Amino acid sequence: MRDRLAVMAASACGVLLVVQYFVNADWLQASYRLLLSWMQAIFAFALVVGVLAVIRDRIARAGRTTEERVNAVVMVGAALVISLLGFVGGTGRESPFQWAFVHLQAPMQTTVFSLLAFYVATAAYRGFRARTIESGVLVVAALIVLLGRVPIGEWLTPVLPGGADWILNTPALAAKRAILIGIGLGMAATSLRVIAGIERTYLGGR
Amino acid sequence: MNERSLIFLALAGIVSAALLLRPGLPIGVTDSAHEVFELIESLDSGDVVMISFDHEASSLPEVGPLGAAIADHCFRKRINVVGLALFAEGTAAGYELLTERAGGAGARYGDDWIYLGFRPQYTAAILGMGESIPDVFAADYRGTEIGTLPLGRRVLDYNDIDLVVSVADGSMPTYWVEYAQARYGQKIVAALSAVMVTSFTPYLEAGQLAGILPGLRGAAAYEQLLNSPGAGSRGMDAISGAHVLLALLVVAGNIQLWRSRRRRRNP
Numbered sequence: 001m002r003d004r005l006a007v008m009a010a011s012a013c014g015v016l017l018v019v020q021y022f023v024n025a026d027w028l029q030a031s032y033r034l035l036l037s038w039m040q041a042i043f044a045f046a047l048v049v050g051v052l053a054v055i056r057d058r059i060a061r062a063g064r065t066t067e068e069r070v071n072a073v074v075m076v077g078a079a080l081v082i083s084l085l086g087f088v089g090g091t092g093r094e095s096p097f098q099w100a101f102v103h104l105q106a107p108m109q110t111t112v113f114s115l116l117a118f119y120v121a122t123a124a125y126r127g128f129r130a131r132t133i134e135s136g137v138l139v140v141a142a143l144i145v146l147l148g149r150v151p152i153g154e155w156l157t158p159v160l161p162g163g164a165d166w167i168l169n170t171p172a173l174a175a176k177r178a179i180l181i182g183i184g185l186g187m188a189a190t191s192l193r194v195i196a197g198i199e200r201t202y203l204g205g206r
Numbered sequence: 207m208n209e210r211s212l213i214f215l216a217l218a219g220i221v222s223a224a225l226l227l228r229p230g231l232p233i234g235v236t237d238s239a240h241e242v243f244e245l246i247e248s249l250d251s252g253d254v255v256m257i258s259f260d261h262e263a264s265s266l267p268e269v270g271p272l273g274a275a276i277a278d279h280c281f282r283k284r285i286n287v288v289g290l291a292l293f294a295e296g297t298a299a300g301y302e303l304l305t306e307r308a309g310g311a312g313a314r315y316g317d318d319w320i321y322l323g324f325r326p327q328y329t330a331a332i333l334g335m336g337e338s339i340p341d342v343f344a345a346d347y348r349g350t351e352i353g354t355l356p357l358g359r360r361v362l363d364y365n366d367i368d369l370v371v372s373v374a375d376g377s378m379p380t381y382w383v384e385y386a387q388a389r390y391g392q393k394i395v396a397a398l399s400a401v402m403v404t405s406f407t408p409y410l411e412a413g414q415l416a417g418i419l420p421g422l423r424g425a426a427a428y429e430q431l432l433n434s435p436g437a438g439s440r441g442m443d444a445i446s447g448a449h450v451l452l453a454l455l456v457v458a459g460n461i462q463l464w465r466s467r468r469r470r471r472n473p
Contacts, residue, residue, distance in 0.1 A: 021389075029337075032337075033334070033337050033338075033341070036330045036333055036334045036337070037330075037334070037341070039327050039329070039330035040325060040326060040327045040330045040331065040334070040342075042327075043326040043327035043330070044326050044327075047326055090349075091297075091298070091301075091347065091348075092348060093301065093302065093305050097298075098298055098301070098302065101263070101298040101299070101302075102298070102302055105263055105295075106263040106266055106299065109262065109263040109264040109266075109295075110263065110264055110265075110266055110267055112264065113264035113265065114267075117217060117221075117448065118213075118214050118217055118218075120452070121213050121214070121216075121217045121448075121451065121452060121455060122209075122210050122213050122214070124452045124455045124456050124459070125209070125213060125455040125456070125458060125459045126209075126459060127459075128456050128459060128460075129459050129460055129463045130460050130463070131463070139456060139460065142456065143453050143456060143457070146449045146452055146453045146456075147449060147450070147453055149400070149423060149449070150423065150442065150445050150446040150449045151231040151232060151233050151234070151426075151442050151443075151446050152231055152446035152447075152449070152450055153446075153449075154232075154234050155231055155232065161234075168403070168404055168407070169407065172404050173404060173407050173408065173411075176404050176405060176407070176408060177408045180405075180408055
């Protein structure tokens, strides 16, 4: 019964959103605006549920090993401290919350993200090899794009930026467009399946 | 010292040297940067540009200069700026950036720019702003009621916004195109991390995006157009060095492969 109610609610909302796009009736537009505000409210509650789930998971893991315990203390401690800073001191430019974001969170995240460059460099040396004709074409294309997208490529020869633009705007774009069309068709098909009540995986696989 | 350590050291050395020595390689103006520049240049003083900080803190070094260059251009032209974020992490970063840039240009909060803050569920937020911005953002990031701010009273929905710029490191501009452009006809520019550009070029070619400003290279080109070199221009030397090293590593790896194959054939 619970599943049937959920499927009916999803179908009704789906049909309403499709119809209001084409029919300009006041009650439909009012329902549309109401649904939009509900979506935000539901998502806001989902955020709280998500944060609580992560904290509960970390606490549950803390008993397993010392490493997990340290990770849990750091994660839960950081979440509590940053929340407290925001609730108590506000989020203005001079607030402790903003200071923590600018001087702690942003540098830590950018540092971790920048480590990717080092792994890309070793992968370029170890893995990017022309073992077949196809991978040879990929290696040549990568070299042209690598050098053609930076000022040193323009300085070396104007052919490189032109070549890089051609690769990105012709073969790469054709492939990307095909992927996007596929995604679009897939989204439309899935939406129709949800509205028709055939697609029910969002109910938790029941 | 193994190969891996040598590669790590070489990359760190090249990037550090480029940032410290600043050789200042000439930076050309790209067509994409020129198009976005002209688009903002065509707006009048008092027009409104909405800048949405749709990125995480991790990509700030790349997308931060993009947002800064566009904000500088807007404030320089006395174009009003409405800031917001559809990613939680972009909220504080966007507020910091706009506060700094507005301060440098003498723009006053409330009159010349406002910051709406963050709203969860980006689909609903983008669609909702097409119906009523005050309904989605009743108060700004500072907690001030939106209707009490002079600029807040002027921007009621997308009809009052001349251009939306999504400063993004992921797929958020897709949602701006699908919901704000397709449904409400809003003009959208995507200021993206370089790796995302190919994903959005189909939208540009279809006319659904008004422009794309790609990565640090785009920021550097935009800074050239503004005649005010900043973080984008400073970063280009380091990016050039890193790209050359990567190209050399790819070539070296392939030479090694070729030599090992030759050895196997002629032992």
